[in-house]
Amino acid sequence: MIRTWKITDQHIEMIQLQDTISLDAITRQLPDGYYSTFRTYDGCTRVLGLKAHLRRLPNVDASSLRRYLLQLLEPFRLNEARVRVMLTFAGEIYISIEPLKLLPSEVYEKGVHAETTEIQRDSPRLKSTTFIGASDDERKHISQLGIFEALLTKNGKILEGLTSNFFYCIRPERSAAQTKDASTSFVAKSAPHYSTQRGIIYTAQYGILLGVTRRTVIRVARGRGVEVEYQPLKLNQPANVNEAFITSSSRGIVPVVQIDNVKIGEGRPGKITKILMSAYDEYVLKHAEKI
Numbered sequence: 001m002i003r004t005w006k007i008t009d010q011h012i013e014m015i016q017l018q019d020t021i022s023l024d025a026i027t028r029q030l031p032d033g034y035y036s037t038f039r040t041y042d043g044c045t046r047v048l049g050l051k052a053h054l055r056r057l058p059n060v061d062a063s064s065l066r067r068y069l070l071q072l073l074e075p076f077r078l079n080e081a082r083v084r085v086m087l088t089f090a091g092e093i094y095i096s097i098e099p100l101k102l103l104p105s106e107v108y109e110k111g112v113h114a115e116t117t118e119i120q121r122d123s124p125r126l127k128s129t130t131f132i133g134a135s136d137d138e139r140k141h142i143s144q145l146g147i148f149e150a151l152l153t154k155n156g157k158i159l160e161g162l163t164s165n166f167f168y169c170i171r172p173e174r175s176a177a178q179t180k181d182a183s184t185s186f187v188a189k190s191a192p193h194y195s196t197q198r199g200i201i202y203t204a205q206y207g208i209l210l211g212v213t214r215r216t217v218i219r220v221a222r223g224r225g226v227e228v229e230y231q232p233l234k235l236n237q238p239a240n241v242n243e244a245f246i247t248s249s250s251r252g253i254v255p256v257v258q259i260d261n262v263k264i265g266e267g268r269p270g271k272i273t274k275i276l277m278s279a280y281d282e283y284v285l286k287h288a289e290k291i
Contacts (some may be wrong), residue, residue: 002026007093009062009070023084024132024139026096032130033088034058038212038249039100040081044073046228046288047083048249049212050111056127057087065093070291074099082250088131101265103251109162111257112148114161114246116235122223134160144232149246159204164212164246167203169235169244169272171265198225199272205230213247216287221281226272230260238262243270252284253277 002020005012020024025035036053040046047053054062065085072095074079080100087093119135122128135150139162142150149161160166201221203214218228233241242265245258253276255269268275 002096002098003072003096004096005072005097005196007065007217010064012068012072013122023082023096023098024136026086027086027129027132028136030086030094030129031088031090032128033086033092034092035084035086035127035129036212037082040073040076040291041288042085043077044291045070045077046082046289046290049216050289050291052212052215053086053249055094057085057090060087060093066094066291073291076100091151100250103254107148107254109269111255111264111267113146113258114149114256115142115145115147116158117150117162118154119150119152121152121209124159125210127209135261138162146273148254149256153235154207156235157204158235158259159232159290160208160211161246161248162186164218164248164251165203165208165211166233166256167199167201167217167245167247169243169270170239171240179189180187196212198275200227200229201276202233204232207232211247211249213249213252215277216283217247217253217280220283221276224275224279226276232272238264241265243273245269245273245276251278 002023004015004017004026006015016027017026019029027035034057036056038047038053047291054060054065076097076099081097082100084096088112107115117138119138121131149164151161151166152160158166195197221228238259244259244264246254246256255273257264257267
């Protein structure tokens with residue numbers, strides 16, 4: 001069951017909404033504004049990157065909000081929780097909390113399918129609730145097809161997901177002779193070198209929401225000898241990709257094994273992805289901050 005509260009003048013009021021099937025359904029019934037969504041750890045006492053999540057809400061008293069969160073999370077401590085904090089454009093604060101539902105293990109073991117869409121954020125750097133409503137048809141579409149995530153595109157490039165950031169790796173096994181040919185020049189031009197250590201992951205830098213988990217994954221990757229370069233994937237290049245994954249606060253790192261009708265690599269999570277999944281889990285246990 002999802003519960004929602006309105007915070008006004010040091011007062012907490014639980015509110016009743018007609019549709020409580022999901023956090024998105026609840027958000028659509030509230031006034032437009034800014035929001036951030038995250039999961040808890042250690043019995044609802046810690047959150048990875050909480051300070052960064054709360055910075056998405058302009059001019060909010062973070063200390064007071066932390067106190068409210070601890071109080072409201074108390075009934076969820078046995079199972080962990082997924083939290084959405086919203087600040088309306090009029091300055092009202094809402095907090096919605098639901099019991100955390102972890103993804104099935106097979107999602108991480110086998111990977112997921114994604115499809116591309118031309119939907120775009122009006123202001124990519126701002127996490128605005130208006131995008132939830134604007135992308136509602138696409139969310140319903142992929143749900144009906146059993147597709148895990150939609151990847152947002154612009155000017156022929158894949159930038160990010162509806163609810164995630166996007167990373168990919170390029171096939172390293174191409175000779176210099178092969179990369180001279182114009183038809184196979186992607187590796188030569190777009191990925192001029194492949195790391196002598198554990199490889200390179202690529203992700204877009206501009207025109208995207210700078211996710212908290214994205215930042216963590218970049219830090220973790222560099223710590224494990226994986227280089228990071230900022231470059232979006234072109235729509236005609238997924239066949240040259242041998243690994244891909246998406247990241248989000250609630251789901252961590254999720255391998256992507258197919259984009260549209262193109263199989264990624266061997267159609268299963270790749271070596272670099274697995275390294276980063278393990279490293280990310282270790283990082284979270286050490287660095288999730290106290291609420």
